[in-house]
Amino acid sequence: xxxACVYATIxxxxxxxxxxxxxxxxxxxxxxxxxxxxxxxxxxxxREGVYTPIVSASPRAAFADPVPQAVILTAIVxxxxxxxxxxxxxxxxxxxxxxLETREIEKEYRP
Amino acid sequence: xxxxxxxxxxxxxxxxxxxxxxxxxxxxxKSVLDxxxxxxxxxxxxxxxxVSLFWQPVPLNLQLLDHFGVTLLADTLSAYFILTNxxxxxxxILYCWDTGKTAFFYTQAVIxxxxxxxxxxxxxxxxxxxxxxxxxxxxxxxxxxxxxxxxLWVALRYLFVSNTAMLFYLMGAVLxxxxxESFAFTGLRGAPPEAVALILVGLLTKGGIFMSGLxxxxxxxxxxxxxxxxxxxxxxxxxxxxxxxxxxLVEELEPLMQLLGVAAALLGVTYALVETDAKRVLACSTxxxxxxVLAVPEVxxxxxxxxxxxxxxxxxxxxxxxxRNLTVLQQQPISTHLxxxxxxxxxxxxxxxxxxGFGAKISTLQQALPxxxxxxNVAATGTAALYAKFIFLPHQRPQTQGGxxxxxxxxxxxALALLLGSLLIANAGYxxxxxxxxxxKVLAIIGGGWLIHWLLIQRVTLTLPRxxxxxxxxxxxxxxxxxxxxxxxxxxxxx
Numbered sequence: 021x022x023x024a025c026v027y028a029t030i031x032x033x034x035x036x037x038x039x040x041x042x043x044x045x046x047x048x049x050x051x052x053x054x055x056x057x058x059x060x061x062x063x064x065x066x067r068e069g070v071y072t073p074i075v076s077a078s079p080r081a082a083f084a085d086p087v088p089q090a091v092i093l094t095a096i097v098x099x100x101x102x103x104x105x106x107x108x109x110x111x112x113x114x115x116x117x118x119x120l121e122t123r124e125i126e127k128e129y130r131p
Numbered sequence: 132x133x134x135x136x137x138x139x140x141x142x143x144x145x146x147x148x149x150x151x152x153x154x155x156x157x158x159x160x161k162s163v164l165d166x167x168x169x170x171x172x173x174x175x176x177x178x179x180x181x182v183s184l185f186w187q188p189v190p191l192n193l194q195l196l197d198h199f200g201v202t203l204l205a206d207t208l209s210a211y212f213i214l215t216n217x218x219x220x221x222x223x224i225l226y227c228w229d230t231g232k233t234a235f236f237y238t239q240a241v242i243x244x245x246x247x248x249x250x251x252x253x254x255x256x257x258x259x260x261x262x263x264x265x266x267x268x269x270x271x272x273x274x275x276x277x278x279x280x281x282x283l284w285v286a287l288r289y290l291f292v293s294n295t296a297m298l299f300y301l302m303g304a305v306l307x308x309x310x311x312e313s314f315a316f317t318g319l320r321g322a323p324p325e326a327v328a329l330i331l332v333g334l335l336t337k338g339g340i341f342m343s344g345l346x347x348x349x350x351x352x353x354x355x356x357x358x359x360x361x362x363x364x365x366x367x368x369x370x371x372x373x374x375x376x377x378x379x380l381v382e383e384l385e386p387l388m389q390l391l392g393v394a395a396a397l398l399g400v401t402y403a404l405v406e407t408d409a410k411r412v413l414a415c416s417t418x419x420x421x422x423x424v425l426a427v428p429e430v431x432x433x434x435x436x437x438x439x440x441x442x443x444x445x446x447x448x449x450x451x452x453x454x455r456n457l458t459v460l461q462q463q464p465i466s467t468h469l470x471x472x473x474x475x476x477x478x479x480x481x482x483x484x485x486x487x488g489f490g491a492k493i494s495t496l497q498q499a500l501p502x503x504x505x506x507x508n509v510a511a512t513g514t515a516a517l518y519a520k521f522i523f524l525p526h527q528r529p530q531t532q533g534g535x536x537x538x539x540x541x542x543x544x545x546a547l548a549l550l551l552g553s554l555l556i557a558n559a560g561y562x563x564x565x566x567x568x569x570x571x572k573v574l575a576i577i578g579g580g581w582l583i584h585w586l587l588i589q590r591v592t593l594t595l596p597r598x599x600x601x602x603x604x605x606x607x608x609x610x611x612x613x614x615x616x617x618x619x620x621x622x623x624x625x626x
Contacts, residue, residue, distance in 0.1 A: 106291070
């Protein structure tokens with residue numbers, strides 16, 4: 021069930037990326053897609069347990085796997101910085117193309 | 132060797148950030164702390180590292196942390212790619228020496244150099260992911276450096292495509308981890324087909340191979356010439372290298388790579404033959420040449436070196452022509468001083484004996500499978516035909532004062548000396564290619580290509596629709612490629 025929801029999120033984000041006209045909406049759709057991917061990592065990490073893996077006196081068996089969580093932390097930071105960079109680019113583009121429609125922009129800047 | 136490797140990997144990031152943060156000083160320190168000098172030192176050290184790798188008798192295999200940590204693998208294949216990266220970056224920095232580029236530009240160039248180096252010795256999916264994303268950001272900033280709306284849009288489009296591809300790649304990486312509890316490349320063996328397809332679609336898009344690479348012509352042709360040289364010379368290889376490495380580590384993948392490589396080689400040539408814009412011809416030719424690199428993974432390193440050096444010199448030279456339009460250039464003779472390097476580099480990529488392209492082409496054709504050989508010979512003839520567009524441009528000695536120095540940007544000559552010199556010296560990489568039979572074969576291919584150029588390409592004007600290069604189709608094409616790859620991996624590969 022959770023897997024289905026995660027894949028649905030990724031797919032919805034991807035469709036948004038294709039079907040949304042506006043550049044800002046496309047960036048948001050990409051964010052939705054990357055949220056789905058992050059959730060997938062968390063889900064894979066939790067497949068054997070959900071407890072935080074901390075060394076303590078009373079050992080518990082069902083620990084979550086820390087590796088995918090550590091990895092996705094890097095990916096979250098990267099994804100976030102890329103989105104920030106894109107938004108800066110879009111702000112600059114918006115000055116001359118206030119509607120930010122991809123097709124119009126593409127038509128204008130095609131050689 | 133371990134300390135040397137880690138120090139060398141970290142150095143570009145250290146130098147890159149510090150050359151941007153260093154204050155401007157005067158006096159003796161000025162010449163040492165000049166951003167250009169600092170930036171140039173990095174590729175020189177990389178070249179030294181590549182040479183030390185060539186002398187290394189056994190591949191260097193490092194497992195940092197544990198089986199889930201960082202895996203590094205440096206061998207002769209890496210050495211060829213690292214050397215390409217060092218030569219192209221050094222040439223670009225030399226080219227930009229007197230163009231008044233700010234420290235920001237050099238910072239990005241050095242960081243790009245460092246992250247591409249990292250790709251060439253990585254052997255696990257997450258390190259490759261991080262390095263590819265850094266490459267994406269640095270390449271975005273370099274393409275957008277002129278800050279005009281048009282370059283900004285081209286850069287944004289690139290970042291969109293590359294980031295979407297990397298999201299697919301991440302999904303594949305976590306599925307591999309789920310199967311093996313490790314991110315190492317060898318984990319592809321035994322991974323579910325959807326994981327393999329997702330990872331492949333990410334890497335194919337980054338490397339600009341076959342249909343996934345259609346974003347490449349516009350990006351590479353609209354960037355400034357030095358940036359195009361970097362993009363075509365080495366950035367495209369950063370996507371191809373992990374594919375080559377995977378194909379060598381996991382033999383089950385190799386048939387798929389051979390097929391995709393040949394398909395890309397043919398597609399790129401078809402696009403390039405009908406183009407009339409000089410930079411687009413070169414960009415489409417990159418699309419075809421990365422296919423050559425991938426088609427025969429065993430000799431990918433040498434081919435990548437030959438192509439990277441040749442393509443960088445072509446882009447730098449074409450940036451100095453009076454027009455980008457080849458039909459216009461047919462009417463206005465270009466300066467002979469520019470025509471000479473253009474012809475040398477074109478001949479090298481066409482595979483003319485005496486230049487490194489000959490050895491690279493022969494070694495690839497010798498290792499190719501029989502069915503690949505036929506297709507690759509067709510692609511080689513096409514390549515010769517498309518470079519004939521540059522070789523047969525009318526040229527004359529310039530009438531203006533100043534001779535050859537004034538014919539182009541001053542940095543061009545230093546960059547070309549480095550690149551064309553290595554085109555000649557790298558010939559030593561495969562002296563076994565020089566037999567009468569091989570030379571005759573290649574000359575026949577080039578002759579055939581030139582004949583096609585004279586009889587067909589010069590007379591017929593044909594344009595291919597550019598619809599597939601529209602932004603939405605690029606993203607949509609990714610999903611189609613994903614389905615096709617899934618089907619191929621599932622039904623065909625014994626993985």
